[in-house]
Amino acid sequence: MSRIQLLDPATASPAAAEQLAITKQAFGTVPNMFATVAHSPAAHAAMNGFFAALGKGALAGKVGEQVAIAVAHINGCQYCLSAHTAIGGMHRVSEANLESARHGDSDDPMARAAMGLALEIVRTRGRVSDSALAHARLAGLDDAAIVEVVAHVALNVFTNYLNNLAQTTIDFPVIALESAA
Structure with a gap:
């Protein structure tokens, strides 16, 4: 059982909901790790940005x-x-x-x-x-x-x-x- 509950997009703040939508657009779904980090929209934005940027880098894929x-x-x-x-x-x-x-x-x-x-x-x-x-x-x-x-x-x-x-x-x-x- 997770010690940090997954953030429900239906009850998320507007900032958290925005990051969850970005994650869903990028991955087609919201993996549990992203629903966990979504409690902090700042951390979630950083993680989304990091994954997106590295996905385009020389070591991608x-x-x-x-x-x-x-x-x-x-x-x-x-x-x-x-x-x-x-x-x-x-x-x-x-x-x-x-x-x-x-x-x-x-x-x-x-x-x-x-x-x-x-x-x-x-x-x-x-x-x-x-x-x-x-x-x-x-x-x-x-x-x-x-x-x-x-x-x-x-x-x-x-x-x-x-x-x-x-x-x-x-x-x-x-x-x-x-x-x-």
Whole structure:
């Protein structure tokens, strides 16, 4: 049971209702995570904007979803692990890569490099070593992609922590954290 109740659009403030409508337009539905964050229209607007902007970035789609899976796994967020596994499938990430993304691996060198950097950012709280950064660059990440990896980490840490705190009810096919470990 969720520790923060889902905000009902019928009783939402005008600002919250506006953000819920933006979410529904973008996703075709309002996932439970968005109905949870909607209690704060400011946080919801930030999250909607972050998803929209990163969706148009260099690491959008397949790579971004694999980064999200890796970060969700390391942060123990079953909601985000489940959501991004489902969304990754919609982006045609293979089943093998969806599974290996939990551990920061992929048969796509760009995805592997982005996940490796993302996991290092999470582990070191952004204090990535010169050698880890050089490794990411050698693997093909330029400065723009590196900044975008940091942005993906920031967004996913926010959503992971929110869902872990709220214990948001999972409204995607559930991926067990135990099978991800």
